[in-house]
Amino acid sequence: MKILTTLGSLLLALAVLAAMPGTAMAQQAETDPDAKCLKCHSKKLKKKLEDGETMFLQISGEDFGQSVHQVIGCTGCHRDVAKGKHPSREPIASRRDYSLKHNETCSQCHAAKSTAYEGSVHASMVAEGNGDAPVCSDCHSSHSIQQRSVYEPVSGEPCSGCHEPIYEAYAASVHGQAREHGNVIREAHVQAPICADCHRAHDVSAVAATNYLRDTCLDCHDGAAVAHEEWLPNAGMHLSSVACAACHSPMAERRVDLQLYDKLTQVPVGQAAGDDTFATRVGEVDRTGDGLDPVELWKLVRTTSRDGNGADVTLRGRMEVTTGIEAHRLAPRAEAVRSCESCHQGGADAFQNVTVSISAPDGRKQRFAADKKVLNSVVSVDSVGDFYAPGGTRIRMLDGLLVLALVGGMAVPVGHIALGKYLRKKSRKD
């Protein structure tokens, strides 16, 4: 749809001209190149595309007149249009193809933003051929490009167009509500975040793979780290291995994601987008496809390591919420999960869902289901060496040993006393 308006800037000038008295319009058309464009593009022009679709070329002169790009005029972007040269007869494969070409046009002025975008999850999806992944004009529009302040109100978020359920969760959250009610939380004026404040506007990344999002939370909640240290044992470790939303979105379903890490470089094991090597490896060890059991996971770690014995890779666990929607249902502080027992006990809900993941360079994770037993198996001492929640992921075999120790510990006095009685009885008989 945005493509329909891509060439429409030309029509703006025409629309302006159409509203003018004949002589004045003729004079302006002589001096204002945009007016020349709008002379045609204010009309209901359309073009047949090679994919069979029709692209409308009508541009709203009023919208373009209010756009921040009005100052550079139509040819600021449509540089292939010049005196005596108009690409109208050149074929256009599709609207998407046209948008992608003009994405490059944006980079000519907005180089830094474009570079940031190139590293984003959105750009990765475009490169993979995802037709729904956004390019510049999908978020900024083609001819009604507005100043940043237009996006500031919650309702101005372009993200909601694609991420509507997540947006609705956000809008109902403590952040969204604060934003909607004048940025006030508990009678204090705050600057509650909108989407781009946490996810960044152009280098949008999949936030779950790293501590980026945690750091973003702490950027605003700068007293939070200290506040957690006051009551939470190993607060730094918790803030690193438990997603903020796992406690601050109290109704969310949680899971443990075991992410492959390179022990030497201390970074997640990466795999290029579209590379199925790891997925193939998972398929080879989990032939039944019922999720990785402890032994299969152990094999997977060993086969993934460079040396083949698992010494240079490990699985680091991270408690997170199961969906992006739930991650955005952040509640007021008083409603956050405060009870340690919600995780630190056998059979806790948080340990019923387990995934194993590997990261793509843009931060997206490829996830594979694992049996929840991987958190409690003695085999996991090796493979899941870097994740342990006391009480919650205790090794069952050690429970058995403890019972043996208790029984054995009690058996020594009982047995010794019984032996004494037997021997005394025997000696009396003798």
Add this chain to the structure above:
Amino acid sequence: MITAAINHSHDRRQHEKVYLHPLPVRLWHWLNALGFVLLIVTGFQIRYVDLLGLMSFESAVTLHNWVGFAVIANWFLWFVYYLFSEQVTNYHPDLDPKAFFQRYFRQAGYYSWGYFQGEERPHKVQPKDKFNPMQKLTYQFVMFISAPVTFLTGLMMWDVQRFAGLIDMVGGIRVVNTVHVLMFILFVMFIFVHAYMGFLGAKPSSHFKEMFTGYEEEHD
């Protein structure tokens, strides 16, 4: 006349009493006993919140940490005292393992037979050699291996980020926890057996009295 003879005999026995456990050792022992019991109870609570409800997980962790540090400090009291005491010989390793284990099994045989027959104890207790071979091996293991390993692994779990390098070196936090729990299991067993053996003195109360007064109780 008879009374005088009894008193004389009693006085003589009083004079023969051997001072086995100096005050620092007794202080360390009972503080350690209290610490061990608290650590075992809070350890159970931390590990089995779903089965035990003595206190909250949070309180159990806090108490476990504080008592843990106290027991570590207490270990150093024991270590420094013995290091500069003549009684350090009690922990010296035996240089003749064959002879040591012969005495070890003789002691085990005594507990399973001779003790009930009223036989003389195979090990004569003296201040510089107060542990029988079974005690000696057990206490060497507990004080030089189990306790330090438990302290170290406990410290690592107390502040995972501070000891991240060390944790990584030994194979990860799950390895650390597993070792800590294995030591915990050994201590649970040790406490049962140790407490029971305390009753196997000259009288059931003898060893307990010794650990309060420091003096060896008379054997019949």
